[in-house]
Amino acid sequence: MLCHHFDAGRCRSCSLLGLPYDVQLLDKRRRVEDLVAGVAWLPPVASPQLGFRNKAKMVVHGTVDEPTLGILNPAGAGVDLRDCPLHTPGIQAALPVLAAFVTRAAIAPYDVPTRRGELKHLLVTESPDGELMVRFVLRSQEPVTRIQKHLPWLREALPALGVASVNLQPEHKAVLEGDRELVLTEQETLRMRVNGIDLHLRPQSFFQTNTAMAAALYQQARAWADESAPGSVWDLYCGVGGFALHLARPGRDVLGVEISTEAVASATLSAQEAGLAARFEAGDATSYLLDRPAPDLVVVNPPRRGIGSELSGWLEESGVRHVLYSSCNAQTLATDLAAMPSLRPVRGQLLDMFPNTGHYEVLVLLER
Structure with missing residues (x-):
């Protein structure tokens, strides 16, 4: 590869x-x-x-106008990996749209050294049927109203979106997500069809990647x-x-x-x-x-x-x-x-x- x-x-x-x-x-x-x-x-x-990872765990960094989705380098700067070939095709196609959504909804990426900003991670899961679950991991509820306001735009730009939620992780430590989840869509679960069995996946549930x-x-x-x-x-x-x-x-x-x-x-x-x-x-x-x-x-x-x-x-x-x-x-x-x-x-x-x-x-x- x-x-x-x-x-x-x-x-x-x-x-x-x-x-x-x-x-x-x-x-x-x-x-x-x-x-x-x-x-x-x-x-x-x-x-x-290639294309085997059904879940992307993207650290969000950079600025509102130019966010990076990927990882942090040793210096703490964002490395954009939205074209990572490990992710399923649906996730690869969704990540640029989600980056544009960060700009549209004016969600400030979280900056680790200064402890400022809101959006820490984007967690995106694709089902075998091509449906998506998107989770915004935030420091606080401050951007939630803007996310809800612009959610219709995201659903139009990303027709595969089935479940969207906000996860609140207010603490400044290396923890991927917090305990509190706010589901923003009527649909609450993603169907992971495996061997003919539909496994319902909620935002905070674990599934093999x-x-x-x-x-x-x-x-x-x-x-x-x-x-x-x-x-x-x-x-x-x-x-x-x-x-x-x-x-x-x-x-x-x-x-x-x-x-x-x-x-x-x-x-x-x-x-x-x-x-x-x-x-x-x-x-x-x-x-x-x-x-x-x-x-x-x-x-x-x-x-x-x-x-x-x-x-x-x-x-x-x-x-x-x-x-x-x-x-x-x-x-x-x-x-x-x-x-x-x-x-x-x-x-x-x-x-x-x-x-x-x-x-x-x-x-x-x-x-x-």
Whole structure:
């Protein structure tokens, strides 16, 4: 893959871009297999090199008349990456329009050194059907009235826009977004169609940034789960319900647990529309387990820190026959596996969720 920003040294986010792609995949597979031994590894799933990122997280800098959308360089100046080839075509087409909207609505970009300005980030997500969600991350509500005033112009200039919202992040620290969200459109969710299932995505809900790899991940999990035909399944850290909804079957009790109430609402709506027998509850994954009888299969998809000693200990003592562990960090995966010696990893697959970087997703089937 060629990138003029990388060649010019303006952006090094794709840190492995100088390596041939087959070498990248081989290196990732070797690192994972060294950390998690004794597993029958399927061939890794390769990602498209261009146009695979369904979400753009753009730092806004510069001026009202000349905003930059991209990243900050080491000196704190904005580097414009609105033509980044990693983003889906719809996002690439939308970013220049959004830059023009910043000027039209007179939203002052936030300046980190002086702590002045309002617009910190633009977060843009494209669904597989080409619909867009746009989120304006602001320091305060000061520009909201102007955004609402000019929103009809944006909808005309960007017909694919389905959901628009404002996120308020008033603190001066390296946090992408705040807790408070103001939805500006009647439509509140973006439909992420994956393997024929519509996953409703609300503004503050998490979804994998590589739709093709997410589809492959859910398909593999479904295939391995169906082999053991569990009567009951828990999907912990379930997010918007990707695993739970793919594993739902008539007669199978499927429960998803997620700390985000927004994600639970999204997953519940998706299940209802699809007619799938899966239910979702908001709560901490680890705390939820205590004093409850174990299901036949548990799915865990934790953040990079892993599931931790308490949940690992519960799974070890629970009697659960099978666990599907989806990990974005094989080091914490290996640590968690060491705490669950009765649950042996038998199959695994690496999915290259983030090509040209050292990041990935790994799915491992554990069997007691």
